[in-house]
Each structure stands twice: as structure tokens, then as C-alpha cells.
Amino acid sequence: MLLSALQAGWLSSLLSRTGSTAWSLPALKTRDKGTISKTQQIITHLRKQKYNADYDLSATQGADTLAFVSLLEEKLLPVLIHTFWVDAKNYVEHTRKWYAETVPFPLNFFLPNCMHKRHVERLQLLWGDGYMEDEEKLEKELYRDARECLTLLSQRLGSQKFFFGDSPASLDALVFSRLAPLLKAKLPNGKLQQHLKSLQNLCNYCTSILSLYFPWDGGDPPAGAPRPVGAEGGEAEEEPHKRRNQLLSVVVGLAAMLAYAFLSGIVSIQRGSAGPAARQPIAMEEEEEEEEE
Template structure:
């Protein structure tokens, strides 16, 4: 058998196999391309008691040598970001669309049976999702103050290991703000309230259009999933499953029953044993596997120590650069013989 490709993606939460939309898209694309019917992907064969929830493989179903590592530390990814696909021939691929394209080149293509018209429809709907829905999803999770503080940052801070959880959520927040500004243009800051109102209206219309297009079908092109289903599910499922304190777009999605049933169906078909919280059961699963994680990674302890040291260094660097911590030198005279002191700004509050 060919050497397995390794997919690194964000860990699960909120009842989902991964909380990150791009990671979800790759996961569902891989499952759909592998032809993973529920009878062949049953929980008895991949239950956490028999196999670590951080490692899943679809190889025995279609020969697709793919292992999935769901982690909460992007520094453990070979690219330093998530998702990332580690391959034998092309190295590491770190963009969602590039990962899906690579899987297609390896003959794992969920769109193989689509007609030319269905292929054109796929491109049109994916473009609609990226233009009308994705920016509002970023705003909902990362910009809306109430949602970000009480839900998004809280989840990442509790899930990312110490000490990275002190600064990585804020770094991710900044990256999403910059990404949103690129999507919305320079006019974003001029009349933010008006622009948000228009964009949320467009997002609601996009959801309604998706609902009308899906109708009573199981998937968008009939009884078999395609790449469009992976894109739609990856955008809708986090919005549907997250417990958002401010869920104005979420309420509209919940009113579209066929889209809710659609997301529930994909979860039950392809991830029936996923509780959405693999990290909580990981230690017990590793013990049941007889230490298989240690065998897979003989330098695990060394990597953990290095990760902590790097995290501490990055945290201190961030603190100095942001002005949270400053170094003051004493004046000339007796006071100059005192050791250098570090003062913390007590007025600085965690955002």
C-alpha cells in the first residue's frame, strides 16, 4: 500500500468533527471521495475505544491512504497552520482548495460523475458562498464582540494547550479582522453599521437560495455527495451547531428546516461516532490503544517540551511588543545597583 497522506486539522467541538470551516470542507471532501457509506464507516470499526480519535483512515474502503490528525495546536502541524496535508511526493500543502485539488489528482474525486452543467453550478454556488456567506460567518464568530468574547475566544482559550492559549486566540482574531477587511474593502471602517446590515441581508438571501436549490433532495446533486456538499456543509454546520449569544443569522438558518436536516444527515452518515470533543477522551483512548501514540511519535516528549519553551518565548515577546510588560532601568546612584525590575500595567485588561 502507498504511504499514507496525513491531514492535520482543528479538533472537534460543538458536536462537529472540526470547528474550522476549511478543515470541515477537507474532511467531508475526503469522506465523500472515498465513498464512505455509513455501513462501511460504522462506529464499531472506528470507535474511540479501539482507535485513537486523533487517527482515522479511509484507506481500507477505497485504497485512499489518508490519516487524519485532529489537533488543538497549529504548531504541531507541519506547516504551522491548519488544515495541512502532508504528502510523500509534493511535501506539505496548507490551503483548503489546494488540498482538495491534490486529492482529485490522486483520483479521489467526489465530482467524477457530475455533468458539465452540474460542474458549472458547483462553481457558481461556491463563488456565491465565498462572496456572500463567508464574510458574514467571519464577522459572526470573530468580529461580533459578544460572540467572540463569550463563545469563540472562550472555546479556543480552553482548547489550545498552555501557554499558547494566552496569545494564539488574539492572533487568530487579528488575522480574521485583516481577512475581513480585504473582503469588504477600504469602505469597511467608514460606515460599518450600514455595511453589516447590507451584508447580513445578502447572507440571509444566500441561505434561502441554498434551501430552495436543495429542496427535498438528500444532496445537492441527488443521492451522492459532491464537493459542493462539502463546501455548503462546512459553512453551515458551525453556524448551526455553535451556541452563539448573538445569533441573528443563526436563527434564519434554523428556520430553513431542509438545511438543518441536511447538516444532521451528513453528520450521522459520515461522522456517527463523533461527539465533537475528541480531546476530552484522548487520554483514555490512548491508554486503550496500548500507547500507540508513543510508538507513532518516539520524540513526543521532546516535542512537547520544545513547544512549551517556544510558547513561553513567544508569549513574552508578544507581551513586550504590545506594551503589556515593560522594563525600566533605575536612575544613577544607589538605586542603580538594584536589579532590573519588570512592571506590569495593571490597567491593561484582557480583551
């Protein structure tokens, strides 16, 4: 119990110090409210800042948005969680490996397993007690519903550039956030991925958004891309803080490992006696030397 509390406190401390947002995604870092990590709170915050992608939508289009959002959350999201976090082959060979290589030390040793456990518990809450009784049957039903959801999205999109014409709306952002990882990830077990790849207009849709809004595909921006004013100075100022955070992470990691070693009994401290018994072997050696003389 004490060890679990130590580990939880340690992870929380490291996350706050390193500024990591991997524990809760999506995340938006703001100047006045810190980091916002819930989707609806992010949308509400952006709308207050006059960023509203649904401003020009009609009432019918707004109703369609709500219907498709509900469909995605109910039919597609649970299967995506299962695909990336519960399927043993995908989790071990892709998801855990990716997080372990991306998340800074020492979080990469603990964070993927914590997230895995949290997602498994989430699916158990969504699927109920039947999840443990007949997992194989339930999995088939859920994957069938997810394939139907993708087919409906494909039919609704048709040959359009976005779901409501030539401009993206909040539905486009949500659909892209669900489909792009599934399309681009190199999954060893890609049952749902294969169905998505068979829907050519959805594949073209994701590829088009990537080329429009992520032209460098997550890498370094092109040489001609504009850089924020004072970016170089900001990097120089952040370097000492970055090193300090890394040092703190290592120190806290070592402290946690030592605490675990002491609590589990792997390491113990024994005090040697300084009494007569401890000096007895020396006295015996002196006696032997006298006898020899």
C-alpha cells in the same frame, strides 16, 4: 519592532514543532508533500490521488457547482467571518474561549488574538474603505445578502439528500463546512444562525451528514469502529515526542516572556559595586565598636 519579530518567530517555531494546524484551516497532512493548507491545493492533490467527488457530474451540474461556490465565497463567507471573529460578543464568549481551551499551551494565549487580527484585516480588504465609515449600515446589507444566500441554498436542495442526488459532491462538502459550525455553535449573538434554523431542510441536511460521516460527533469513535493497524504502538511511539514538544513549548514560552520583560524594562540587572564605598558601612560599624570599648 524587535519584540514583534521575536513573537512572530516564536509562534512560527512553536507551530512547526507542535504540528498545529489551527493557524491555517483547512489542512491536509500528506506523506509526500507535508501539510497542505489551501482549499484548492487540497482538492487538486486529492484528484491526483483519484479521489474526485465530481467525477459523475454532468456539465450543467459542474456549472451549478462553480456558481454556488462563487455565491458562498462572496455572500456567505464574509458574514461567517464577521459572526465568529469580529462580533465582539461572539468572539469573546465563544470563539476565543473555544480556541483557548483547545489549542495547547502556550499557543492558547497568543493564537486566538493573532487569528482575530488576521480576520479583521481580511474583512477590511473584502469590504473596502466603506467598512470603517458606516459599519452598521454595511453589516445590515451583508447579513441580508447572507440570508438570501441561505434561502437560495435551501431552494436548490429541496427534498434531496444531497445537492446532486443520493451521493455527495464537492459542493456538499463546501456547504456543510460553512453551515455545520453556524448551526452547532452556541453563539450569544446568533442573527444569521436563527435564519439557518428556520430553514428545516438545511438543518436536516447538516444533521444527516453528521450522522453518516461523523457518528461520534467529534468525540472518541464507537467501540466497534475499526482501528488502524498498529495504532496502539503508534501512540506509544509518539508519547516521547509529545512530551518533548510540550517541554520545548514551555521552554520557548519562558524564554519569550523573559525577552519581553528585559526589552520592555520590567526587569533589569544592576551590578553592585565592590569598591571602598561598598565597604564603608562595615568600617563605620567597627569604629563605633572601638569607641564604645
